[in-house]
Amino acid sequence: MSTAQGAKGARARARIEVTAAIKDEARGQLAAEGAAKLSLRAVARELGMASSALYRYFPSRDDLLTALIIDAYNSLGEAAEAARDTAADAGHVRRWTVVCEAVRAWALAHPHEYALIYGSPVPGYTAPDDTIPAAARVAYVFTGIVRDAHQGPGLAKPPLPAELRPEAHRMAAEFAPDLPPETVAAFVAAWAELFGLVGFELFGQFNRVVEDRETFFRHAAERLAHGVGLVFP
Amino acid sequence: MSTAQGAKGARARARIEVTAAIKDEARGQLAAEGAAKLSLRAVARELGMASSALYRYFPSRDDLLTALIIDAYNSLGEAAEAARDTAADAGHVRRWTVVCEAVRAWALAHPHEYALIYGSPVPGYTAPDDTIPAAARVAYVFTGIVRDAHQGPGLAKPPLPAELRPEAHRMAAEFAPDLPPETVAAFVAAWAELFGLVGFELFGQFNRVVEDRETFFRHAAERLAHGVGLVFP
DNA sequence: TCGCTTTTGTGAGCAGTGCTCTCGCTTGGT
DNA sequence: ACCAAGCGAGAGCACTGCTCACAAAAGCGA
Numbered sequence: 001m002s003t004a005q006g007a008k009g010a011r012a013r014a015r016i017e018v019t020a021a022i023k024d025e026a027r028g029q030l031a032a033e034g035a036a037k038l039s040l041r042a043v044a045r046e047l048g049m050a051s052s053a054l055y056r057y058f059p060s061r062d063d064l065l066t067a068l069i070i071d072a073y074n075s076l077g078e079a080a081e082a083a084r085d086t087a088a089d090a091g092h093v094r095r096w097t098v099v100c101e102a103v104r105a106w107a108l109a110h111p112h113e114y115a116l117i118y119g120s121p122v123p124g125y126t127a128p129d130d131t132i133p134a135a136a137r138v139a140y141v142f143t144g145i146v147r148d149a150h151q152g153p154g155l156a157k158p159p160l161p162a163e164l165r166p167e168a169h170r171m172a173a174e175f176a177p178d179l180p181p182e183t184v185a186a187f188v189a190a191w192a193e194l195f196g197l198v199g200f201e202l203f204g205q206f207n208r209v210v211e212d213r214e215t216f217f218r219h220a221a222e223r224l225a226h227g228v229g230l231v232f233p
Numbered sequence: 234m235s236t237a238q239g240a241k242g243a244r245a246r247a248r249i250e251v252t253a254a255i256k257d258e259a260r261g262q263l264a265a266e267g268a269a270k271l272s273l274r275a276v277a278r279e280l281g282m283a284s285s286a287l288y289r290y291f292p293s294r295d296d297l298l299t300a301l302i303i304d305a306y307n308s309l310g311e312a313a314e315a316a317r318d319t320a321a322d323a324g325h326v327r328r329w330t331v332v333c334e335a336v337r338a339w340a341l342a343h344p345h346e347y348a349l350i351y352g353s354p355v356p357g358y359t360a361p362d363d364t365i366p367a368a369a370r371v372a373y374v375f376t377g378i379v380r381d382a383h384q385g386p387g388l389a390k391p392p393l394p395a396e397l398r399p400e401a402h403r404m405a406a407e408f409a410p411d412l413p414p415e416t417v418a419a420f421v422a423a424w425a426e427l428f429g430l431v432g433f434e435l436f437g438q439f440n441r442v443v444e445d446r447e448t449f450f451r452h453a454a455e456r457l458a459h460g461v462g463l464v465f466p
Numbered sequence: 467t468c469g470c471t472t473t474t475g476t477g478a479g480c481a482g483t484g485c486t487c488t489c490g491c492t493t494g495g496t
Numbered sequence: 497a498c499c500a501a502g503c504g505a506g507a508g509c510a511c512t513g514c515t516c517a518c519a520a521a522a523g524c525g526a
Contacts, residue, residue, distance in 0.1 A: 011473075011522065018474095029265075035353075036269065052515080053475050061513065120268075120345075120352030121432070121436055129430075135438070152332040164452045167445040186303075188443060189430065189453040197422065198430015203354055205368070208409070212400040217388060217395045222526065229455065244493065244502075273484065285486080286504045387470065 021058050022049060023071065027113075028063055030136040034112045035065065065116070070134045071190040072113040077137025079231055081104040088187040091233035092149040093225045099141055100194055100221035107198045114202060115132050139191060143176060146187055149230055150179055184231050197221075251420045252290050255282060256304065259297055260346075267345045268298065283299060287315055305346040305368045309371025312339040317374050324466040325382040326458045332374055333454035344380070347435060351428055372424060379420055382463055383412055389462040391419040416462050423457040428456075 025043045045053040057213070058064040072162040087095045091185030148193055149155040160168055160182035168181035176184050197220050201213055202207050210216050258276045273294055277284040291297040291429050316335030320328045339367050340347040350368070382388040393401055395414035401414035409417050430453050435444055 009523075015473090015509085019301075039511085041511080042363075051478050052477075055514070056474060101380070117351030118432070118436070118438075120348030134442070159451050161455075163448050167449055170353070170444060184451070185452075189449075189456065192433035192438070193426030193429045193453075196426045196432065199351070199429065199432065200425035203351070205351075205425070206421075208365070209401070209404070211403060216400055216418070216422075217394050218427075219394050220426075222394075223419075223422065223428075223460065227460070242494070248502090272482085274482080282486085283505045285506075288485075410519060 002070065015057075020056060021049055022057055022064070027068060027071070029036040030068060030112050030116065031110065035116050038065070046218055066128050066131065067169050068113070069117055072110070073131060075110070076103065076106050076114070076117070077134065078152070079103070079204070080138045080141040084145070086171070090184055092145055092152075092230045093222060093233050094153045095145050095148075095227075096142070096217060096225040096230055097221045099145065100224070101218065103138065103194065104198050104201070104205060104217055107202050111202055113187035114198070118199060119203070143179075143187065146183060146228060146230070147179065150183065154230065155180075155183065157182045158229050158233050160185060160228065161196075184229045190228050194221065235316055237413075242422050248290070253285060255290055255297070256300055260301060263301060263345050263349065264343065265282065265436070268349050271298070273297070273443065286373065293333045299361050299364065301346070302350055303364055305343070305350050306364060306367035308346070309336065309339050309341070309350070310374070312336070313371045313374040322405065325378055325385075325387045325466050326455060329458040329461075329463055330451060330454045331459070334345065334451065336371065336427065336455045337431050337434070339436050344435055347431070351432060352436070366406070375424060376412075376420065379416060379461060379463070380409070380466075383416065387465040388413075388416065389464050391460065391462050393418060401454065418462045423461050426452065427457055 007146060025046050029038050029042060038061075040054055041051040042055045058067065059067050080099050083099050084095060087098040090098070107118075115212065139163060146155065157180050164185060165181070167187035171188065172179060172181040172184040179187075197217060201210070206213060242269065255276060258279050259271060262271050262275060271288055271294075274284040277287045290301065312335050313332050316332050317328060320331040323331070340351075358460075379388065392412050397418060398414070401418035404421065405412060405414040405417040430450060434443070439446060
């Protein structure tokens with residue numbers, strides 16, 4: 001037999017350990033210098049291994065980056081979920097804005113990671129499929145709040161122009177059959193608009209324009225909540 | 234004296250000519266492959282000059298990039314202005330959405346340029362001062378529409394929470410003393426939110442989510458107009 | 467236990483990058 | 497006609513992502 005250790009052979013355990021070490025070091029460089037300056041050789045150097053050895057774990061630099069992208073999505077998702085849970089028994093609008101503020105806070109704390117996932121997608125044009133579930137986590141937190149409001153008496157239906165009805169019905173049928181189509185359409189827009197607010201602040205578009213960004217953002221988020229139909233505090 | 238030619242000596246003319254050629258070639262590479270793959274050496278190669286000669290015109294790669302950034306802002310600004318002029322005598326909401334759609338169309342037509350200016354700012358953290366006036370052009374088109382509505386009877390005042398009043402007054406005093414503070418605050422938010430919508434579509438966040446993006450965007454833009462207080466069609 | 471295959475790690479090497487420096491040539495102004 | 501400034505060329509440095517042939521090492525069936 002063998003060492004009868006934890007599980008699945010020491011070989012496999014070492015592999016995931018080294019993989020994690022590489023990602024950690026890479027994440028550090030990403031946070032410090034940005035995705036553009038993330039260098040495989042520097043990561044290998046810091047880990048005391050030959051640069052070529054790193055290719056046993058990630059077939060290319062882009063693959064390392066997409067791994068970091070997934071981690072970033074999950075980190076942001078966790079932050080959003082944690083914020084939702086701390087405000088579990090507040091009103092719907094309050095819960096919405098609390099999560100919005102958590103997203104903003106995460107972005108300000110991890111600017112380069114945020115740029116990696118919501119800025120220009122550096123590698124190719126279309127995101128790899130692995131990123132989709134991780135990316136959906138934040139959105140899921142928001143839809144959960146909307147869903148709660150819908151089950152209680154806290155959701156007003158936004159107006160839905162006739163021209164947009166087919167698309168709204170399609171989106172609702174596919175992603176949230178239990179929610180009114182007008183709500184789903186309004187939510188998708190608010191979802192994108194929220195990240196417009198965060199991105200503008202983070203990428204310097206608000207420099208010399210918005211000063212008190214904290215309160216500005218909070219009220220913008222509140223207006224987004226109203227736009228989705230969240231009415232009670 | 235001199236050659237009595239067009240102006241300021243042939244030397245200077247040649248310089249701006251070569252500078253333009255470099256920018257053109259660089260813009261081509263940017264559009265084709267993205268900012269990450271823009272290579273000074275490739276530009277020089279394509280122009281038939283030594284790569285070191287290029288440094289007579291742009292002290293560094295980042296300087297070339299910021300030149301392209303300014304050009305991109307101006308190109309987007311021109312597109313917005315042109316759109317505004319084509320709808321000169323439509324209602325305020327219609328003019329607003331027409332300009333929004335022009336911004337979106339420009340972004341879809343120049344994805345890498347858009348990513349360069351509204352995606353992650355690649356060079357440093359703060360944008361060079363030269364970019365500010367160019368960046369303001371688009372915003373100025375929108376404020377022009379809002380101002381027109383304000384001078385006519387087409388502008389409703391959005392609600393302004395007490396907490397946001399100081400900031401709204403400050404922004405209004407600084408940028409648009411002729412507009413109500415509540416309008417200015419709502420506009421700044423709508424401005425950022427608009428680019429959230431465009432960015433999400435362009436960067437693939439709407440993949441598998443929004444199908445009929447044209448009409449989805451149009452109505453989202455309309456709702457933004459209403460949020461700012463634009464009421465008449 | 468032996469032997470074999472698969473997995474890891476190594477170092478050299480290729481093609482490419484941004485950028486610097488020195489060297490000559492051309493040009494503009496005086 | 498001279499001299500300084502501007503401009504282009506080439507070599508070179510330090511760095512990058514990535515590939516390849518090769519050597520240890522670990523796992524596993526016999």
